[in-house]
Amino acid sequence: MTIRNQLAGIAAVLAVLALPVHAQRATAPLAALDSASLWQTLGALSADSMKGRRMGTPGSASARALLVRRLGSAGLVPLAPGFEQSFPVTMRDTSVRTGVNVLAMVRGADTSRVLVVSAHYDHLGVSGGQVYNGADDNASGTAAVLALAEYYARHTPRHTMIFAFFDGEELGMPGARAFVKSPPVPRARIVADVNLDMVSRLDKKEIYAAGTSHFPFFRPLLEATAAVAPVTLLLGHDTDAHGLHDNWTTQSDHLAFHAEGIPWICFGVEDHPDYHRVTDDFERIDAARYVGAVRTIADFVRRLDQSLDTVVPARPAK
Template sequence: MKKVVLLFVVGSFLVSCSATKTKQTAKKTADVSKYVNSISETNLSKNLYVIASDEMEGRNTGEPGQKKAGQYIIDRYKELGILNPPGSVDYYQKVPSEFMKKGFAPKLNDSENIWAFIPGAEKPEEIVVISAHYDHIGMKNGEVYNGADDDGSGTVAVMEIAKAFQQAKKEGFPPKRSILFLHVTGEEHGLHGSRYYSENPLFPLSNTVVDINIDMIGRRDSINGHKENGKYVYVIGSDRLSSELHTINEEMNQKYVGLNLDYKYNDRKDPERIYFRSDHYNFAKKGVPAIFYFNGTHEDYHGANDTPDKIEYDLLAMRTKLAFSVAWEIANRENKIVVDKDGK
C-alpha cells in the first residue's frame, strides 16, 4: 500500500509540474524591443544599393529594370522563408497595361504587384497590409533616375519589417493576424498598382485591418526646422478613419522610437494634397484605416541625384522601426482597431 501511495504522490507531483511548466510557457511573451532593434541600417543599405542601382534603370513601370528589381525583392523573401500568400499562384499579382491606361499618357507595359505573406496564428483571416511602391520614373536622355528615396527607401523598409516579423515567428512569436507585404507598381503614373489591388483584393477588404504605407522615408526636407534635426517623420491619414490607429502610432513612437511626429501634411487644407498622392489612399477610400509615413520632398525629388549615397540610414532605420512597431501592435492586439471616423 505504501508503494502505491508513493507512486500516486510522485505521479501527482509530475503532473502538477508539467501543468505549471505549460502555464509558464503559455504566459511567455515576446520582447518586442528585440525585434524593433533587429531592424538594421546595414541591411537597409545593402538592399537599397541594389534596388536603386543603375542596373535597375530607374525601375520604370513594366520595364526590364523594374522587373529585375522585383525579382531581387522576391529572392530576398525566398531566402527568409516567407511565401507568397495562400490563394495566389506565385509572388506576382499581374497588373495589365490596359488597366493603367490613363488619358493621353504614354502606354505602359504590363506590370506586377509583388506580395509576400506571414499567416496569423490566431486570427489568420484578418489582414494587416504593409505597402510601398517599388517603381520609379526610369531613364531620361540616357541618365538613370535611381529613386533611392522615392521609393527605394519604402521598398527596403517593407523588406526589413518582413525580416523582423519572420525572426519573431521562428522564435515562437508569430503574429496573431496575418501580414501581407505588398510592393505595388505604377505609383508614379497614377497609383495604379494599389488601385488594382484595392479593386481586385486577394483578401476581402472587409477583413483588412489597416494599410501601413511607406513612401520616401530615407532623407529630410529643409522646412519646419527639419534641416537641422532629421529625427522626424510626417504622419498622414492616421486619424481619418480610426482614432485608435492615431493613438497607437503615438504610443508606439513614444515607447520604442522617439521621432518628432509632424502632422503638417495631414491638414485637411494642405495645398499639396499629400494625403491623396500615395498608395494608402486607395485603401482609405474603400474604408480601410491607413497611415502614411513620409519624409517630405527635397532638392533631388524626381531628379537624377536621388541616389543611395544620399540616404541617411540612421533616419531610415528609425522610421522603419516605427512602422514595424505599429504593425506589431495592430497585428497582435486582442481586437481589431475601430473604424470610427468618416475618412474626411
Template sequence: MFRFFVLLFCLCIGFSSYARMNKVNNELLADLKELSSAKMQGRKTGSSGSHKAAQYIIDRYTDIKLKSLTTEYRQTFDYKSGFWSIKKGENIVGVLLSDNPNANYIAITAHYDHLGHSGSKIYYGADDNASGVAAMINIAKNLKTQNLKHHYIFIATDAEETGLYGAKAFLNSNLIDTTKIVLNINLDMLAVAPRQKQLYAFSSKTMKPYKALIEQKNNTTMTQFISSNRKMNIKLKTQKVDWRNASDHAIFRKHHIPFIYFCVGTHKYYHTTKDKFENISPKYYVASVKHIYQTILSLDTIQL
C-alpha cells in the same frame, strides 16, 4: 569570480544582440542600395530595370519564406495609359499568416517603380521609393519571428508614379478577401531626414485613438501623427501636394480602409537624379524603420 562570469555573460548576450541588430540594419541599407543602383535604371514600369527590381524583391520574399498567392509572388495587371494604349504592370505580393485562421489583414504597401532614365541620366529613386520597399522587406523579416494576431500582406506596387495603378489592381483583384483588410500601412519616402527629424504618420481619422501609440521619439527621429481631417498640403517648389492623394494609400482610402502613410515629406532631391543612395540619411532611416516596426507590433495586439 562569479561576478566576472555574470559580467562576461551579459557582455556576450549584449554583443550578440548588437551583432544581430547590426546585421539587420546592414541588410536594410544593402536592399535600399541595390534597389537604387544603376543596374535598376530607375525602375520605370515595364523596363528591364523594373524587371530586375521585381526579381530582387521576389528573391528577398523567398529568403524570408513569405507565402505566395500566385506564381512567384507576381500579380500582373493591365492599365490604360493615355487614350489608346494599354500597358502592363506587375505587383509583387507576399503573405504572412497568423495562427488564427479568422484573423483580419494588415496590408503593407511600398511602390517599387520610379521614373526610369533619360539617356545616361538615371533617376535612381533611392528615397522614392527604394527606401519604402527595403523597409517593407525588413519589417516582413522581423514580423516573421513574432506571434501575430493579424495576417499580413506585403505589396510592392508597380505603376504608382503614373497613377497608383498597382494599388488599384490589387484592390480590384481577388487575391484575398479585401473586406478583411482593416489597415493599410503605406511606406513611401523614408530616408532623407527633414530638418526637425520628423517622420510623418499621415493617417485616416479612424486612427486618431492610436495617436499616442504612433507618436514616438528618440534623438534621431520623431514620428508625428497627422490626421487627414486636416486638409494637408505640403509645398513642393511652386505646387502644393495633397497628401491624401500623394501615394498608394489614396486607393485604400477610396475603399474606406483605414491607413497610415509614413513619409518624410518632400525635399530637394525629390524626382531629381540626385535622389540616390549617397544622399540618404542612414542613421535617421534605420531609426525611422524601427519606429514603424514598433508601431506595427503595438497595433497588432489591438482588435482593429
C-alpha cells in the same frame, strides 16, 4: 553608387548597433530588424543597374527579381504565382502596358483580420540619358517593407500580414488599385494599410505619419511609438489646412484603400530638393536616420498588430 559610400553607410549602421546599454534598453520595444541588410537592400534597389525601376521596363523586372528571391528564401507565402500579380494599364496614349505587383503573406495566429504593409517599388526610370534612382522615392520604403517581411517570417505576428510592393505609383497608382479591386484575401478582412513612401531623407530628423485626421483611433498607438522613437515622429499632412498639395491623402497608394473605406497610415518625409530629380541618390541618405525611421515604423506595426482587433473599428462589409 560607390563601394566607398556603401561601406561608410554600413559603418554608420554598426555605430548605431553599438549604442551603450542604457540606450539599447530605451529602444527595446523596437523590432530587431537586420539594419545592415536593410541598408544593403536600399543600395541595391537604388543602384544604376535598376535603371530607375519604371513600370514595364527591364529595370523594374530587376527590382522585382530581387524582391521575389528574398521573399522566397525567407519562406513567405506567395499570394500570386511567383509572388507576381500582373495587371493591364491603359496609358494616356491608349497603349496598354503590364504592371506587376509583388505580394507576399505571413499567416498570423489570428487569420480573421489582415494588416497590409505596402510600398511602391517603381520610380521614374531613365530620362534624357539620366537614371532617376529614386533612392528615397521609394527604394527606401521598399527596402523597409522587405525587412519587415523577413522579420515577420521569423516571428509569427498575432494577425496575418500582407507585404505588398506596388507597381506604377508614379504613373497614377494602378498597382494599388488592382490590388484593392482583386485582393488576395476577402476584402472585408483587410483591416488597415500601413503605407511607406519616402522614409529615408530625414534631413530635419523628422518623419510624418499621415492619416490620423481620418482615423483618430491610430493616434494613441502613434503617440506611444513617438515616445520611444529614435527619430522625431510627427502627425499631419492629412488635411487641406495648408493647401491641397500639403495633404498626402491623395498622393500615394493608400488612396486606393481610402476609396474603399479601409483605414490607412502613411509614413513619409516632406518633399526635399532631390524629390523627383536625378539627385535622389543613395549617397544622400544618412544611414543612422534611415534605420531610425524604419525602426520607428516597425515599432508602430508591432503595436498595431498587437491591438488590431481592438483599435480599428469594424467596417460594414462591402
